[in-house]
Amino acid sequence: MxxxxxxxxxxxxxxxxxxxxxxxxxxxxxxxxxxxxxxxxxxxxxxxxxxxxxxxxxxxxxxxxxxxxxxxxxxxxxxxxxxxxxxxxxxxxxxxxxxxxxxxxxxxxxxxxxxxxxxxxxxTGRTEWGVKIFLAPAPDPSSDAGGPSPRGAGAAYLARRRAALDSREHQERCAAEQADRAHRLLAALAVDATTHPPQSRALAGEDARMILNGAYLVDHEHTLRFAEAAAACDQDNDAIRVRLTGPWPPYSFSVLEEP
Structure with a gap:
């Protein structure tokens, strides 16, 4: 009816x-x-x-x-x-x-x-977990700048600017590599994995830039191992910060688009 x-x-x-x-x-x-x-x-x-x-x-x-x-x-x-x-x-x-x-x-x-x-x-028998990876704060290159430059204030300023840019670029390359390794490690512990576009700072509630927004479908009996692996990724990598979220309904792995 x-x-x-x-x-x-x-x-x-x-x-x-x-x-x-x-x-x-x-x-x-x-x-x-x-x-x-x-x-x-x-x-x-x-x-x-x-x-x-x-x-x-x-x-x-x-x-x-x-x-x-x-x-x-x-x-x-x-x-x-x-x-x-x-x-x-x-x-x-x-x-x-x-x-x-x-x-x-x-x-x-x-x-x-x-x-x-x-x-x-x-x-069935699985839950979605999210892993958000953020760029860690860059070290201050001025701490390694030493004493005043004999070339004068202008040259010293340019040197500091170049050091800062080089440091940031190096950190971002390291962060991208570390985030990729973390994603591959966590995906290996999941039944399925996918990534979503990184969220804005306002939506993520973080000052740091998000560089990976991953979703992982994990067997219930492997939840603890997955959480421990995510925590290890955070502790073992200095260029990134890793945040585990969930458990969530499996939105990322069961969505059927309407015809």
Whole structure:
């Protein structure tokens, strides 16, 4: 039976295998609605009924410019997904995936059942971890400059500038090499790995420049070993700083782009 109410859309949170009502508990969604299941092709989509006045295409375009609104919606979306993943594997859908009615969601499940099945197999028993690598502060070359230059203040200034540039370039080359080694080491400990564009300083909450933004899909039983390896990468490399984040829902390894 199709559920279609004028002025309402169907917000898609995630896809899982089992429509277990206990997994949703007393959760509320992005519009303070109670999430529910839509089943088809042996899969269960977790959805919520949302007003198109706030969650339709035009409204979302407008509301996404309100960072407070966007932050609240993102947290509510993620809370539903986390609750599902606490009980079993689930495919988290990207923010603002909205359909006009239940039949459109059923069609998605039926037409892409094989893709969802493969993705669910991929994330079963695994968690996503993030590793952000930042450029460490450069040493002050003036500390090695010695006494006053006999060539005068101007020449001394130019020498310090050149030393600073050379030091920075050397540090950035070392940092890139160290970050690459760290990524390869951590990827070898994961089932799958990928990288995202580095975040801005404001978004990352760091003064230092991010040079690698990695995501790693790790078996539950290997989580401790992975965390220890990330900590060792931070301690063993002087040109970079390594920050481990997570665990997260496996967004980086289970996202299916909408057709």
């Amino acid at each position: 199709t559920k279609m109410i004028e002025g309402q859309g169907v917000w898609l949170y995630a896809v899982t295998r089992d429509a277990d009502p206990a997994a949703l508990g007393e959760l509320t969604g992005v519009s303070a609605e109670t999430p529910r299941f839509i089943e088809a092709a042996g899969l269960a989509a977790v959805v919520g009924d949302v007003p198109l006045s706030s969650f339709g295409e035009e409204a979302l375009h407008r509301n996404f410019e309100d960072l407070d609104w966007l932050g609240a919606v993102a947290r509510a979306h993620d809370s539903v997904i986390v609750a599902l993943i606490d009980r079993g594997p689930a495919i988290p859908m990207r923010l603002a995936t909205v359909y006009h009615d239940d039949d459109r969601v059923r069609h998605l499940l039926e037409s892409r059942a094989a893709e969802f099945a493969r993705a669910l197999d991929q994330v």
